Amino acid sequence: MGSTVLLSGWINKKRDHGNLLFIDLRDNYGITQCIIDKDNSNFSSLEKIQLETVVKIEGVVVNRSKETINIEIETGEIEVKIKKFEVLGSCKELPMPVFSDQEYSEEIRLKYRFLDLRRKKIHENIILRSKVISFIRNEMNSYGFLEFQTPILTSSSPEGARDFLVPSRLNPGKFYALPQAPQQFKQLIMVSGFDKYFQIAPCFRDEDARADRSPGEFYQLDLEMSFVEQNDIFNVVEKLLINTFKKFSNKKLMYEKFPKISYSEALIKYGTDKPDLRNPLIINDITEIFTRNDVSFEIFKKLVNKGSKARCIVTKNTKDKPRSFFDNIDKWAKEQGFSGLAYFTIEKEKEIQAKGPIGKFFSKDALEEIMKKTGAKIGDSIFLSCNTQKELEKITALARDKIAKDLELIDENIFAFCWIIDYPMFERNEQTNKIEFSHNPFSMPQGDIEKINFEKPLNILAYQYDIVCNGIELSSGAIRNHIPELMYKLFSIAGYEKQQVDEKFSGMINALSYGAPPHGGIAPGIDRIVMLLAGEKNIREITMFPMNQNAQDLMMNAPSKIDENQLKELSLSLKLKK
Numbered sequence: 001m002g003s004t005v006l007l008s009g010w011i012n013k014k015r016d017h018g019n020l021l022f023i024d025l026r027d028n029y030g031i032t033q034c035i036i037d038k039d040n041s042n043f044s045s046l047e048k049i050q051l052e053t054v055v056k057i058e059g060v061v062v063n064r065s066k067e068t069i070n071i072e073i074e075t076g077e078i079e080v081k082i083k084k085f086e087v088l089g090s091c092k093e094l095p096m097p098v099f100s101d102q103e104y105s106e107e108i109r110l111k112y113r114f115l116d117l118r119r120k121k122i123h124e125n126i127i128l129r130s131k132v133i134s135f136i137r138n139e140m141n142s143y144g145f146l147e148f149q150t151p152i153l154t155s156s157s158p159e160g161a162r163d164f165l166v167p168s169r170l171n172p173g174k175f176y177a178l179p180q181a182p183q184q185f186k187q188l189i190m191v192s193g194f195d196k197y198f199q200i201a202p203c204f205r206d207e208d209a210r211a212d213r214s215p216g217e218f219y220q221l222d223l224e225m226s227f228v229e230q231n232d233i234f235n236v237v238e239k240l241l242i243n244t245f246k247k248f249s250n251k252k253l254m255y256e257k258f259p260k261i262s263y264s265e266a267l268i269k270y271g272t273d274k275p276d277l278r279n280p281l282i283i284n285d286i287t288e289i290f291t292r293n294d295v296s297f298e299i300f301k302k303l304v305n306k307g308s309k310a311r312c313i314v315t316k317n318t319k320d321k322p323r324s325f326f327d328n329i330d331k332w333a334k335e336q337g338f339s340g341l342a343y344f345t346i347e348k349e350k351e352i353q354a355k356g357p358i359g360k361f362f363s364k365d366a367l368e369e370i371m372k373k374t375g376a377k378i379g380d381s382i383f384l385s386c387n388t389q390k391e392l393e394k395i396t397a398l399a400r401d402k403i404a405k406d407l408e409l410i411d412e413n414i415f416a417f418c419w420i421i422d423y424p425m426f427e428r429n430e431q432t433n434k435i436e437f438s439h440n441p442f443s444m445p446q447g448d449i450e451k452i453n454f455e456k457p458l459n460i461l462a463y464q465y466d467i468v469c470n471g472i473e474l475s476s477g478a479i480r481n482h483i484p485e486l487m488y489k490l491f492s493i494a495g496y497e498k499q500q501v502d503e504k505f506s507g508m509i510n511a512l513s514y515g516a517p518p519h520g521g522i523a524p525g526i527d528r529i530v531m532l533l534a535g536e537k538n539i540r541e542i543t544m545f546p547m548n549q550n551a552q553d554l555m556m557n558a559p560s561k562i563d564e565n566q567l568k569e570l571s572l573s574l575k576l577k578k
Contacts, residue, residue, distance in 0.1 A: 001061055001062060001063055001078070002060060002061065002062070003060070003061050004058065004059070004060055004061075004083075005058070005059060005060075005061055005080060006056060006057070006058050007025055007027075007032060007034070007056070007057045007059070007080060008027065008054070008055070008056045008057075008088065009025045009026050009027035009032075009054070009055070010025070010026045010027070010052050010053070010054055010055075010098075010118065011023055011024070011025065011026075011049060011050075011051050011052060011053050011055060012024040012025065012026035012031060012051070012052075012098065012099050013051065013099045014046075014047075014049075014051065016047060018038075019037060019038045020035060020036075020037050020038070021035065021036050021037075021038075021043060021046055021047055022034070022035055023035070023036070023046065023057075023082075024099075025055070025057060025080075026118075028123075029074075030073055030074055030075065031073050031075065032075045032079075032080060033064075033070070033075070033079040033080070034057055034059060034079065034080045034081075034082050035079055035080070035081055035082065036081070036082040040082065040083075042082065042084055042085055045085075046082070046085065049087075050090070050091045050092075050093070050094075051091070051094065051097075051098070051099070052091040052094060052098055052115070052118070053087060053089065053090055053091045054087070054088040054089030054090075054091070055085050055086065055087055055088060056085065056086045056088055057080065057082055057084075057085045058082075058083050058084050058085070059080040059081050059082045059083050060080065060081045060083065061078050061079075061080055061081075062078065062079060062080075062081050063077065063078060064076070064077055064078060064079050094115065095108060095111075095112050095115070096108050096109070096112060096115060096116070098115055098118045098119055099119075100119070101119055101120060101121045101122075104116075106540075106548055106549070107548070107554060110546065110547075110548055110553075110554045110555060111554040111555055112555070113545055113546075113555050114555070117544070121541075122541060125530070125534045125536065125541055125542045126542070126544055128248065128530060128533060128534055128542070129526075129530045129542055129544075131248070132244065132248055132526070132529065132530050132533065133200055133526060135243075135244060135247060135248070136200070136221055136240065136244060136526075137200065139240050139243060139244070140198045140221075140223070140240070143196070143236060143239075143240075144196050145196040145197065145198040145223065146194060146196060146197060146198070147197075147198055147199055148189060148194075148197055148199060149199060150179070150182040150185035150186065150189075150199065150201065151179070151185065152178060152179065152202070153166060153176040153178070154176060154177055154178075154179050154185075155176070155177060156175065156177040157177065157180060157183075157504075161180055161205040161206065161207050162205065162206035162207065163177040163178065163180065163204075163205075163206060164177065164178040164204045164205075164206050164216075165177055165178075166178065167570040167571075167572055168570075169569055169570055169571075172570075172571035173571060178204035179201075179203060179204060180203055180204060180205050181201070181203045181220065181222065181523060182199065182201050182203075182222050183440075183442065184442075184505070184507060184508045186199075186222060186223075186224040186521060187224065187442065187480055187482075187508065187511075187519065188507065188508065188511050189224060190224055190225075190226045190480075190516070190517060190519040191482075191511045191512065191514070191515075191516045191517070194226075195225060195226040195227065195517075196223075196224075196225050196226075197222075197223065197224045197225075197521075198221065198222060198223040198224075199221075199222045199223075200219060200220075200221060200222075200526060201219065201220055201221075201222040201523070202217055202218075202219055203217065203218055203219070203220055204216065204217050205217075205218075206551075208549075209547070209548075209549045209550075209551070211537060211538045211539065212472055212527075212528055212531065212539055213527070213539060214527065214539050214540070214543055214546050214547060215547050215548075215549070215550075215551040216547055216551050218525060218526075218527050218539075219525070219526040219527055220475070220523040220524060220525050220526055221523060221524045221525075221526055221529075222521070222523045223236070223521050223522060223523065224519060224520070224521035225519060225520060225521060226517040226518070226519045227517055227518060227519070228479075228518070228519065228520055229479065229518075229520075230421070230463050230465065230479055230520065232520075233465075233477060233479075233520055233521065233522055234258070234260075234419060234465075237467060237475075237522055237524065238256075238257070238258055238417075241417060241467075241469075241474075241524070241529075242256055244529065244533075245415055245532075245533065248533045249415070249533050251413045251414060251415055252413060252414050252415070253414070253415050253416075253417070254277060254278065254414050254415065254416035254417075255277075255416065255417060255418070258417045258418050258419050258467070259277070259418045259419070260418070260419045260421050261275070261418055261419065261420055261421070262420075262421055262422040263420055263421070263422050263423045263424065264422070266420055267393050268283060268285055268311075269282050269283055270282075270283060270397060270400065271283055271311075271392075271393040271394070271395075271396040271397025271398075271400060272393065272397040272471075273420045273423075273466060273468075273473075274420075274466075274468050274471055274472065274473045275418065275420075275468060275471065276401065276410070276416065276470050276471030277416035277417075277418055277470075278410045278411055278414050278416045278470060279400060279401065279404040279409060279410055279471075280404075280409055281313050281314070281315070281400045281403060281404050281409065282313075282314070283311050283312070283313055283396045283397075283400060284311060284312055284313075284314070284373055284374040285309065285310070285311050286310050286311065286312050286370060286373055286374070286384070287304055287308075287309045287310045287311075289310065289366060289369060289370055289373075290303075290304040290310050290386070291304065292366055292369075294362075294363035294365055294366050295361060295362055295363065295366045296361045297342075297358055297361035297362070299386070300342075300384070300386040303386045303387070304386065307388075308386050308387055308388055308392075309386070309387070309388075309389050309392050310384060310385070310386040310392075311384070311385060311386075311392055311396050312370075312374060312382050312383060312384045312385070313382070313383045313396065313399060313400055313403060314374050314375065314376045314380050314381070314382055315380060315381045315382075315383070315403060315407065316377070316379075316380050317379050317380065318345065318379075318380065318381040318407070319345045319346075319347060319355075319379040319380070319381065321381070325406070326343050326356070326381070328406075329341055329343070329383060329399070329402065329403060329406070330342075330343065332402055333385075333395060333398075333399060336395065336398060338385070338387075338391070338394075338395045339387075341383045341384065341385055341395070341399060342357070342358045342383070342384045342385070343356050343357070343358070343381060343382060343383045343384065344356035344357070344358055344359040344362070344381070344382055345359075345379075345380070345381040345382075346367060346371065346376055346377070346378055346379065346380055346381070346382070347378065347379070348378045351364050352364050352367050352368060352371075352378070353367070354367055356381075358384075370382065383399060383403065385399070390430075401471070414470075415469055415470060415532065416469065416470055417467065417468070417469045418467075418468050418469075419465055419466070419467055419468075420465065420466040420467075420468060421464075421465045422446070422461050422462075423438060423439050423461065423462055423464040423465070423466075424438050424458065424460065424461060424462070425437070425438065425439075425443065425445050425457065425460040425461060425462040425464075425490070426438055426457045426458055426460060426493060426494065427458070428458065434495060435457055435458070435493055435494055435495070436494055437490075437494050438462075439462065439464045439476065439478070440462075440464055440476065440478045441490070441491065441494070442478070442480050442481055442487075442508075443462040443463060443464045443478035443479065443480065443481060444462065444463045444478070444479045444480060444481045444482075444518075444520075445460050445461070445462050445463075445481070445486075445490065446460070446461040446462060446463055447460075447461075449483070449486060454489060454493065457493045462478065463478055463479035463520070464476070464477070464478040465477055465478065465522070467522070467524065469532060470532065472528055472531075472532065473528075474524045474525055474528050474529060475522050475523055475524040475525060476522070476523070477520065477521055477522025477523065478520060478521075478522075479518070479519075479520035480518075480519050480520055480521075482512055482516040482517065482518055482519060483512070483516075484509055484512045484513050487501065487509065487512070488501060527539050527542060527543065530542040
């Protein structure tokens with residue numbers, strides 16, 4: 001105490017008590033309270049100074065009185081008695097306050113992002129992001145991975161999302177593409193004889209914005225390994241994620257050995273391949289119930305006869321819930337564009353019966369069969385839906401989340417990771433009726449290659465896997481197809497001629513012809529990992545300089561027009577749509 005110090009920072013807040021002025025001085029590390037009394041010649045100048053002015057303060061460190069100690073800040077036991085100050089950077093009238101985390105419009109926040117980033121919560125989020133990336137980088141080094149950088153200017157890919165294109169000045173009429181991911185390059189690294197690669201990789205996709213993805217660009221932990229099987233990838237990623245989430249969060253991990261759920265099982269039990277395992281509700285298929293003679297719910301019976309499926313969600317001990325609870329769920333389902341959710345509650349007086357709008361349509365034996373199939377007990381309620389499989393998956397997935405939220409079943413202090421495995425290699429496009437790759441065209445199909453029935457491509461499963469946490473997909477990955485002849489065969493099923501494959505993937509297919517090792521990898525999203533650790537719902541809150549929903553940088557005015565000379569240099573002319 002009693003030391004003279006120099007402090008520099010921003011004036012975060014002022015409190016004028018008449019004869020005494022309190023100033024909260026903020027820098028990257030936090031807040032320090034400074035005080036000046038009316039007898040000091042600098043009092044009137046500091047009294048008038050604008051918030052967010054950058055100042056240098058010289059003063060004496062003194063203890064706070066016991067009743068004024070602030071345990072919320074690190075410097076809360078001391079304050080600095082100001083002797084003199086100097087303005088280092090003046091500040092205009094603020095478009096938004098910095099000292100509070102009050103919500104402001106996206107337009108204001110992004111236009112003045114440099115001010116938004118000064119605010120406590122988002123400032124700490126960006127620091128967290130830096131620390132997480134540094135930790136992950138150190139972990140990967142400790143696992144024996146080497147960090148390499150792959151090209152940013154590359155060729156356009158026929159698969160995946162829409163590319164960002166860059167015109168070539170030296171090659172008029174031709175374009176580079178910004179990489180959607182370093183997919184082909186990281187495989188080429190394995191073919192080159194390196195066995196463990198990683199990179200904190202920027203990826204570029206011309207997609208619409210979502211809460212969990214920024215428009216334009218995002219970052220992922222890209223990794224690839226040689227001479228591995230699926231479980232080898234799982235072991236590395238599980239260890240990394242467990243260590244990272246334990247390091248940066250006090251929340252519990254539901255599983256330290258992540259469950260493996262097949263794609264088909266996930267769609268039945270959760271309605272989605274991105275299940276939130278904190279939610280205890282399970283979806284059950286009860287299609288067969290509506291083929292029974294002792295069930296007279298004709299609407300569902302007719303749909304099932306035409307090929308629809310019926311599924312249900314059981315809620316435990318909800319017999320005492322008011323009618324409004326059930327009706328609100330039904331009303332909500334209709335608001336989502338579906339026909340609603342039927343429901344009944346299982347009760348027992350003399351015998352088992354169903355109470356509710358459709359309860360009378362089920363016999364005692366039918367109810368007992370439903371209880372056997374679903375694990376439902378007396379006092380439980382059942383929500384039912386019947387539709388085509390895809391529509392049914394949509395409504396049951398949404399309803400599972402909605403009901404759990406209304407019943408407050410989800411523990412927000414838990415991270416629940418899982419693997420989704422056994423993805424189909426192909427799927428049928430509902431619009432064109434053509435066979436397409438369902439996930440990643442470079443994946444290895446499962447089973448003995450000599451025995452795969454290529455005549456039934458929709459039955460072929462692939463060594464493809466996703467990692468999901470709390471309903472958010474963190475990553476997709478796969479064991480790669482390193483056999484050129486097999487790649488040609490699989491691409492032919494999706495409608496590609498051999499010549500097209502050679503043209504579109506010339507670097508890859510050529511390299512695989514010169515002795516390629518079995519290899520595989522994955523690429524967890526850095527942005528989504530930090531979003532989960534920070535407890536944020538929108539990726540904008542953990543991104544330094546995000547774009548808005550229309551992929552515009554309001555602060556730097558990008559994208560912007562370019563002048564005629566630049567267009568000429570690139571051998572381009574513009575013909576804009578009206």
